[in-house]
Amino acid sequence: MSVPAFGPTGVQNVHDDAPEPFAVVRIDYRVSRDELFAALMLGFTETDVDRDPDLMTVEQIRGEVERALAMASVDEIWRVVEQVEDGRYSGPQLRRLDALWRALDRAYPTRRRNRPANPAGRGLS
Numbered sequence: 738m739s740v741p742a743f744g745p746t747g748v749q750n751v752h753d754d755a756p757e758p759f760a761v762v763r764i765d766y767r768v769s770r771d772e773l774f775a776a777l778m779l780g781f782t783e784t785d786v787d788r789d790p791d792l793m794t795v796e797q798i799r800g801e802v803e804r805a806l807a808m809a810s811v812d813e814i815w816r817v818v819e820q821v822e823d824g825r826y827s828g829p830q831l832r833r834l835d836a837l838w839r840a841l842d843r844a845y846p847t848r849r850r851n852r853p854a855n856p857a858g859r860g861l862s
Contacts, residue, residue, distance in 0.1 A: 744799055748761055773802060774837065776806050777837055778834075779813065798844035
């Protein structure tokens with residue numbers, strides 16, 4: 738199956754006080770839309786949750802996803818996928834999730850244009 742490829746948007750540093758760089762290692766991840774969304778959620782919540790996802794640029798969105806994939810474990814990504822599937826969010830959290838879905842759709846467009854208005858409450862599929 739052929740899938741679109743994105744990135745890298747930038748080089749990720751393991752930590753800021755690292756010694757002089759020696760090499761850049763690139764890794765390709767093949768992820769589902771749900772895993773991509775989970776990575777965006779993790780990246781978004783780890784940096785600045787007060788930002789408006791609707792105002793983020795495509796580069797910022799992809800950077801958050803790439804940072805999260807570089808730093809998070811597979812188990813952590815799946816924990817977030819399951820939380821969203823379980824519909825554990827409501828009110829302001831749900832509105833934030835909807836905004837993150839819109840951001841994801843801008844940065845990683847799909848052919849499917851009619852995403853449910855409330856994907857978090859109805860599962861991810």
